[in-house]
Amino acid sequence: EADIYQTPRYLVIGTGKKITLECSQTMGHDKMYWYQQDPGMELHLIHYSYGVNSTEKGDLSSESTVSRIRTEHFPLTLESARPSHTSQYLCASSERTGQFFGPGTRLTVL
Amino acid sequence: QKEVEQDPGPLSVPEGAIVSLNCTYSNSAFQYFMWYRQYSRKGPELLMYTYSSGNKEDGRFTAQVDKSSKYISLFIRDSQPSDSATYLCAMRGGTNAGKSTFGDGTTLTVKP
Structure with missing residues (x-):
């Protein structure tokens, strides 16, 4: 059973605010990922990590940043939120098989 | 051109029908192939994971x-x-395992 958690599930915030989206997994997976997905649209990989202190940018350019100080924790930060950041953000982790996704954070920037 | 092309759909079938969802790809280095199911407003859920050519069965899938x-x-x-959900195919190579390339998804509706 995959255990990957994201908080908050929903966030409405004003332009210019700094936000951090939390992602934690209890499976001990080394590999973790952040995706951005608009409703009804494809997944876009924005960041990934293959282990502690390892982070890489994904296929879609993003103004967000990530950190990986602990295996189980992979937070994503937006220093100054803008309406263009409104989207669903999905965190995932994997080991040898496919990826296990969290429930997502639906972000709305006003 | 995208590395992974998925039949776009949407697909609507009556209950009890056999459904076929398909993807093509161009990167011959892909060795691991996955299918995910995504319900509306949820994260994708891993359905099937296969390695190399062949068939794999799991219940009705x-x-x-x-x-x-x-x-x-x-x-x-x-x-x-x-x-009824959106189905995503995904695949990755054997090295640098983890990072997958996803299809755009096919939305399936099964009508009672």
Whole structure:
């Protein structure tokens, strides 16, 4: 059973605010990922990590940043939120098989 | 051109029908093939994971990989309204394992 958690599930915030989206997994997976997905649209990989202190940018350019100080924790930060950041953000982790996704954070920037 | 092309859909079938969902790819380095199911406003859920060519069956679901044709399929037998979702194919190579390339998804509706 995959255990990957994201908080908050929903966030409405004003332009210019700094936000951090939390992602934690209890499976001990080394590999973790952040995706951005608009409703009804494809997944876009924005960041990934293959282990502690390892982070890489994904296929879609993003103004967000990530950190990986602990295996189980992979937070994503937006220093100054803008309406263009409104989207669903999905965190995932994997080991040898496919990826296990969290429930997502639906972000709305006003 | 995208590395992974998925039949766009949407697809609407009556309950009990056999559903075929398909993806083609261009990167011959892909060795691991996955299918995910995503319900509206939820994260994708891993359905099937296969390595290299062949078939894999799990209940009403069968994943088929033909590496010579660079073509993968997911078959759903006796489809149910609860199967209504978006289905995503994904694949990755053998090295640098983890990072996958996803299709855009096919939305399936099974009508009672």
